[in-house]
Each structure stands twice: as structure tokens, then as C-alpha cells.
Amino acid sequence: MISLYEASNLLATIRAHHGDAQISETDVRMFAAELMPSLTVDEARRAIVEYYSTARDRWCGAGDINSLVRAHRAKMRPSEAQIGRECEARGLEGDAAWLYRRNRMLGHAPDEAARLTAGARDPLALPPARPKRRREGGGFIGSLGLGDVVG
Template sequence: MVSLYEASNLLATIRAHHGDAQISETDVRMFLAELMPSMTVDEARRAIVEYYSTARDRWCGAGDINMLVKAHRAKMRPSEAQIGREAEKAGLTDTQTWLYRRQRLMGDSASEAQRKAISSHDPLALPPVEPKPKRAGGFNPRLGVGLGQVVAGGR
């Protein structure tokens, strides 16, 4: 997640390419709101450098940064075939392979995904439902009214 301060630095970097145009707090807040929430500052900096590495006649916007970060992440993601080979090499069961694949596609390293897949008891099982706490008497005891008083007509 990019902070407001980091967003102001990113926006200042962009504006430096266009004659150090002034930045207002509103500009920074709008820029930050348009960036992907999962983006890191390093990913954003890399995207800005990549954007301006070719001759550009327009300003780099948050949408351009988002697009470049998504493209970079997609390149870094392993293919289905590679994930299958890694799971087979690790000797994972079908259920563990499913969890391994999920973790790899979410961005975990091979070793981290394997650790999570092996340590999970049953990744497809739902956690048990916790029972609701029972109320005493069925009435609110803070009111000072019991069931007998309600049935007997308030005596």
C-alpha cells in the first residue's frame, strides 16, 4: 500500500519530467485514490521509469502505472505447466496441489506455497461454525421483567 507521502513523491517524479509542475494536496489524494491498493512503492517507481524510458509526449497517469504494474506481475506469475511440474516434483497430493497452485498464483514463492500446502490439514474443508451464545431466560435481564410477570399480566 502506498502512503500519502509516497504518493506525493511519485507524483513529484512524474511532474519532474514535465517542468516541475506544482502539486497540490488534492492532486496527490486523487492520484493515490486511482492507484491499485495492492501496489507497492517500488512497483510504482519501476512503472514510472519504464513509462518514461521511451519517448512520451503525454504525462504518466495512475492508469498507466496500474497497467504497467499489472503487466509486470503477469510476467512474473508462473505458468500452469510450471506450477504442475513444481507440484509433481514436490510430491504433493491432489488437494495439496490445488492449494499450492492457488498460493503460487497469488504471488507466493515456490517454497512458501509448498510450506502452506503441506502444513494445511484440509484446505478444502470449511472451518467449524461457532455456536451463538445463549441468552438467559429469553428476556433481557436488564429490564427487570421476568417471564412470569409477562404471562401473569404484569403483577
């Protein structure tokens, strides 16, 4: 999540392309709220540079930054065939291959994905059930018995 200070710097960079237009606190808060939560400052800066590297007749907005970062992340993601070859090379099958594939698609490096897969328990196992709390007292009636209520 980008802080308001970082968002104000990004917005100042954008506004510098358009004659240093003034920035209000409301502008910064709106801009920060529109950026995707997983965005890093470096990714946003690269997206702004990429956006303005071609002649544009409109301002770069948070949606433009989000779409450029998503496109860049998609290019960096390995293909299904590449992940399959990595699983074969590591001897992963079944649930371990599924967990490795999931970690790779989440953006982890091959070594980190293998480490996470090796250290994980069964990914399809359910967590143990937590015991239910025992209630104290008699509920909404209190300490009254059935005979006190009916009779």
C-alpha cells in the first residue's frame, strides 16, 4: 500500500508534465485510494514513465497506472509450459506441483516457490476444528427452569 506521502510524490510527477498544476490534499487522497493495494512505488514510477514516453493528450490517472502495472506483471509471469518444465525438473507431482504452480503464479521466484512448497503441509487438508466455547449461565431466561416458566 502506497502512503499518502508517496502518492503525493507520484501525483506531483504527473502534474509536472502538465505545467506543475497545484495539488490539494483531496487530490492526493483520491489518487491514493484509486491505486491498487499491491502496487509498489517503483512499479508506479515505471508506469508513469512508460505512459509519458509516448505523446499523450490527456493526464495519466490511477487507472492508467494500474493497467500498465497489471500488463507488466502479466509479462513477467511464467507460462504454463515453463512451470510444467520446472515441476518436471524438480520432480514435483500432484498436490506439490499444484502448490508450486500457485506460488509461481503469485510471483514467487522458482527457488522461493520450491522452498514454500517443500515447507508446506498438505495444501488441501482442512485445518483442525476449534472447540466451541461453553456458555455460562442459562441464556436469555437466566437461571429460571422450565417449571418456573410454564407453571
